[in-house]
Amino acid sequence: MQSTRAHLATVDGKLYDGSVGNPKELVALQQDADMIRGQLGKLEEAVLIVTSRLEAQRASMTAVVDQLTAATAEHAALVAELTGQKQTLDAEVAELDGRRALVTGKVPAADLRVYTTMFTSRQGRAVARVERTLCQGCRVNLPSVVVQRVRTSPNLVQCPSCGRILYT
Ligand SMILES: [Zn+2]
Known part of the structure; x- marks a missing residue:
């Protein structure tokens, strides 16, 4: 788009700076300028389409990142909970082992x-x-x-x- 705009500025400059006096040449320059404007319009449309697609993808990526963040937090909470349960059960097993040792000593x-x-x-x-x-x-x-x-x-x-x- 930048180079097309630069090209158009050059053609428009020649059209209006009075450097070209030949009518045939002026008509040709005008046709060039119209054609370049058409190209520029098509480029702008294409850029709009790409931009809107990019926005949509950015939005769905944000949603995925949010889900991942929530899942990571859930996982961490579960790990913490299970670690706590394991500690409780380890203590219970140790206590039961102690009681078992006391009882089996008498058998x-x-x-x-x-x-x-x-x-x-x-x-x-x-x-x-x-x-x-x-x-x-x-x-x-x-x-x-x-x-x-x-x-x-x-x-x-x-x-x-x-x-x-x-x-x-
Ligand atoms: Zn039996």
């Missing part, structure tokens, strides 16, 4: 081994209550001698079916 090693094995193989449910004659761990009917032993024996009694430690 005979052989019994603890049975409990640990059952805890692992029975998805964390190492003990089962006996209701009437049913093991509540596996729902199998227990022989009466086993039920009797659960009630009277000071030793661990395991379910003959699922192996869980029985209690009444």
Whole structure:
């Protein structure tokens, strides 16, 4: 646009500064000036279109940046929350570990081994209550001698079916 405007100024200058007297030459200069004005108009339209597209893109970019900023803040808040929860749970685990150590210290090693094995193989449910004659761990009917032993024996009694430690 700058060079077209400069070109037009040159042609207009020749047209009006009186340096050209020949009518044919003047007509030709006028035609040149009209043609250059037409080109300049088209260039201005093109610049307007590009400018409006640029504005639209700038607006959508701003929206994306806003979304990203909000998502980043949300992420940071979530990380802070989860970090806090982890600290709480770590403290709880440490306390429970301490309590477990106190309790296991009083349990005979052989019994603890049975409990640990059952805890692992029975998805964390190492003990089962006996209701009437049913093991509540596996729902199998227990022989009466086993039920009797659960009630009277000071030793661990395991379910003959699922192996869980029985209690009444
Ligand atoms: Zn059982």
